[in-house]
Amino acid sequence: MKTYKMAWRNLWRNRKRTLITVAAVVFAVFLSTFMSSMQEGTYSKMIENTVSFYSGYIQVHDPNYWESRSINDVYAPDPDFYKKINNTPNVKMSFPRLESFSLISTGENTKAAALIGVDPEKENKMTGLAKWVETGEYLKPGDDGLLIAINLAKQLNVKVGDTLILLGTGYHGNTAASLFPVKGILNFPSPQMNNIGVYADIRKAREYFSTAEMITSTVIMVDDYSSLKHTKHELQKKLGNKYSIMTWDEMQPEILQMIQQDRAGAVIMKTIIYVVIGFGILGTIIMMMSERRKELAIMVAVGMRRGKIIKTLFFETLYIGMLGVILGFILSTPVMLWLVHHPIPLPDKMAEVYEKFGMEAKLFFSLYYPVFLNQILTVFGITISVFLYPLVTVSRFNLIKSLRS
Amino acid sequence: MKKFKLILLILLIIPSFIIAQDAKEIIKKADAKMKGEQSSVSQMTMQIVRPTWERTVSFKSWSKGTDYSLVLITAPAKEKGQSFLKFKREMWSWNPAINRMIKLPPSMLSQGWMGSDFTNDDLLNESSVVVDYTHKLLGKEVVSGKSCYKIELIPKENAPVVWGKIISWISEDEYLQLKTEYYDEDGYLVKTEIGSNIKTMSGRIIPTRFELVPADKEGNKTILTLDMIEFNSPLTESFFTQQNMKKLR
Numbered sequence: 211m212k213t214y215k216m217a218w219r220n221l222w223r224n225r226k227r228t229l230i231t232v233a234a235v236v237f238a239v240f241l242s243t244f245m246s247s248m249q250e251g252t253y254s255k256m257i258e259n260t261v262s263f264y265s266g267y268i269q270v271h272d273p274n275y276w277e278s279r280s281i282n283d284v285y286a287p288d289p290d291f292y293k294k295i296n297n298t299p300n301v302k303m304s305f306p307r308l309e310s311f312s313l314i315s316t317g318e319n320t321k322a323a324a325l326i327g328v329d330p331e332k333e334n335k336m337t338g339l340a341k342w343v344e345t346g347e348y349l350k351p352g353d354d355g356l357l358i359a360i361n362l363a364k365q366l367n368v369k370v371g372d373t374l375i376l377l378g379t380g381y382h383g384n385t386a387a388s389l390f391p392v393k394g395i396l397n398f399p400s401p402q403m404n405n406i407g408v409y410a411d412i413r414k415a416r417e418y419f420s421t422a423e424m425i426t427s428t429v430i431m432v433d434d435y436s437s438l439k440h441t442k443h444e445l446q447k448k449l450g451n452k453y454s455i456m457t458w459d460e461m462q463p464e465i466l467q468m469i470q471q472d473r474a475g476a477v478i479m480k481t482i483i484y485v486v487i488g489f490g491i492l493g494t495i496i497m498m499m500s501e502r503r504k505e506l507a508i509m510v511a512v513g514m515r516r517g518k519i520i521k522t523l524f525f526e527t528l529y530i531g532m533l534g535v536i537l538g539f540i541l542s543t544p545v546m547l548w549l550v551h552h553p554i555p556l557p558d559k560m561a562e563v564y565e566k567f568g569m570e571a572k573l574f575f576s577l578y579y580p581v582f583l584n585q586i587l588t589v590f591g592i593t594i595s596v597f598l599y600p601l602v603t604v605s606r607f608n609l610i611k612s613l614r615s
Numbered sequence: 616m617k618k619f620k621l622i623l624l625i626l627l628i629i630p631s632f633i634i635a636q637d638a639k640e641i642i643k644k645a646d647a648k649m650k651g652e653q654s655s656v657s658q659m660t661m662q663i664v665r666p667t668w669e670r671t672v673s674f675k676s677w678s679k680g681t682d683y684s685l686v687l688i689t690a691p692a693k694e695k696g697q698s699f700l701k702f703k704r705e706m707w708s709w710n711p712a713i714n715r716m717i718k719l720p721p722s723m724l725s726q727g728w729m730g731s732d733f734t735n736d737d738l739l740n741e742s743s744v745v746v747d748y749t750h751k752l753l754g755k756e757v758v759s760g761k762s763c764y765k766i767e768l769i770p771k772e773n774a775p776v777v778w779g780k781i782i783s784w785i786s787e788d789e790y791l792q793l794k795t796e797y798y799d800e801d802g803y804l805v806k807t808e809i810g811s812n813i814k815t816m817s818g819r820i821i822p823t824r825f826e827l828v829p830a831d832k833e834g835n836k837t838i839l840t841l842d843m844i845e846f847n848s849p850l851t852e853s854f855f856t857q858q859n860m861k862k863l864r
Contacts, residue, residue: 382670
């Protein structure tokens with residue numbers, strides 16, 4: 211009989227013992243898949259939030275812009291600039307922005323905030339800016355007015371229809387001064403965004419900052435964010451060193467850091483789960499070995515090679531692990547699938563905390579492949595290490611003593 | 616014996632007192648010399664130098680003490696007519712192109728004025744180098760061939776000051792502010808101002824060219840040239856009004 215077949219039969223000689231061990235693995239797999247899926251879901255939501263609200267996945271700047279944030283570090287896109295970008299694989303869309311700080315005033319009340327010049331149609335297509343307009347209406351292309359973030363509107367005490375005075379420094383020290391009627395008030399789900407400043411049509415912003423055809427940034431959206439680094443590289447090759455190209459994690463390293471810290475914390479939790487489960491399996495194996503000591507000794511006595519016994523025992527442990535993983539997945543996948551589409555809403559108290567960080571107050575899940583792959587690898591690793599016990603025992607046991615036991 | 620101790624104490628205190636008084640006196644003289652004891656009216660040209668571009672702005676300035684000042688842009692044509700008013704603690708800006716007056720928030724004090732390396736604070740002298748600082752004479756050094764007092768200025772608590780420390784070199788002979796270093800709260804050098812081109816203007820010997828070099832931006836500087844200055848002309852407080860900001864040409 212083939213060893214793997216014999217191992218399978220051996221497993222079912224003591225059904226209860228096998229099932230208990232398998233159940234332990236199923237439990238571990240379910241728990242850590244659940245955890246990983248929730249983590250990944252939260253992370254990708256966090257990324258999506260920051261990326262789609264504002265920064266985009268990739269931005270193209272003048273090489274000095276990111277450090278200086280100066281209206282003097284702008285660039286005029288070459289004639290084929292957008293064509294080059296949009297023809298790069300994985301690029302979904304690109305759109306221009308011109309932004310800088312400015313004084314925003316009603317005369318008596320003055321605040322310093324950002325003026326973001328956008329292409330109203332493209333901006334809305336990608337970041338969905340229009341859906342955050344609470345009162346008033348969204349910008350039309352060529353509009354003279356502006357949209358103001360709600361907290362700033364409250365501080366300045368302005369309503370839709372009021373006129374705001376913008377005063378600042380434009381390109382090469384030119385004074386920027388203009389009047390803008392308030393077209394709409396923006397209420398983002400993120401408090402950070404609610405203080406950001408005002409949005410205006412890019413044409414009006416260019417006029418205001420005296421930058422002619424120049425812009426501060428080109429925002430790029432991609433189809434697949436896992437190959438972002440590659441896309442960045444491609445863009446750099448096409449556009450050359452005249453431009454600096456940054457991905458979202460370079461622009462907002464704090465988000466990536468947060469994710470990495472959180473991941474490290476979760477690794478500890480998962481390690482604890484798996485160590486407990488690992489010892490559970492080891493316990494069962496030790497028990498099984500002592501129960502079968504005599505049986506194994508007889509088999510050796512009648513001429514079975516120890517190597518073959520070890521092989522059989524290896525398959526037995528592997529089967530337990532595999533069964534556990536498979537059953538664990540069968541159990542968790544439908545749950546995860548459901549949760550991906552039905553995120554769990556959080557209770558009010560926790561919801562407040564989430565909203566403070568600019569996140570939707572829900573627990574999101576993900577079916578990102580490492581969620582599953584990592585479980586398979588871990589369980590396989592545990593199986594191998596647990597198998598060390600029968601390996602050592604069988605190769606060393608004293609035949610006579612074991613026969614008499 | 617008690618009397619002797621007291622005298623000794625007084626003798627010990629007095630010299631340090633005199634030195635402190637001295638440093639303050641020097642700053643006071645230098646400040647009054649440049650700004651006028653009561654008031655001053657000046658015409659200046661500001662050249663902003665950047666690695667890739669340059670720009671020149673001319674303006675006229677009226678000031679009375681530290682409470683009142685008014686600045687009117689006279690060139691280039693595009694900027695002409697803009698004015699800035701400082702009235703006690705308030706700062707206002709008038710822009711004729713949009714026909715609007717706005718109040719500048721205090722946070723704008725440390726911002727560059729007209730895209731230059733001068734801050735709004737430098738221009739509208741919100742703070743007084745005499746009143747808002749404590750002064751300490753550090754010694755004497757030679758700057759631009761002149762023997763100078765080296766004086767450290769530390770802002771008093773709650774003073775409306777954007778600097779953490781100022782070190783000023785003032786010439787012994789004429790009380791000319793020849794070099795000034797501005798430090799931030801963490802003790803890092805932010806910018807250096809160098810006064811040169813010493814001339815007699817309105818009967819006073821003063822530096823007429825001020826070069827401001829920011830410490831961390833290579834190739835950036837702002838040069839301020841004094842074209843005309845009058846001291847202690849009769850200026851009343853009623854000159855420094857929003858009405859007048861709009862009227863001045």
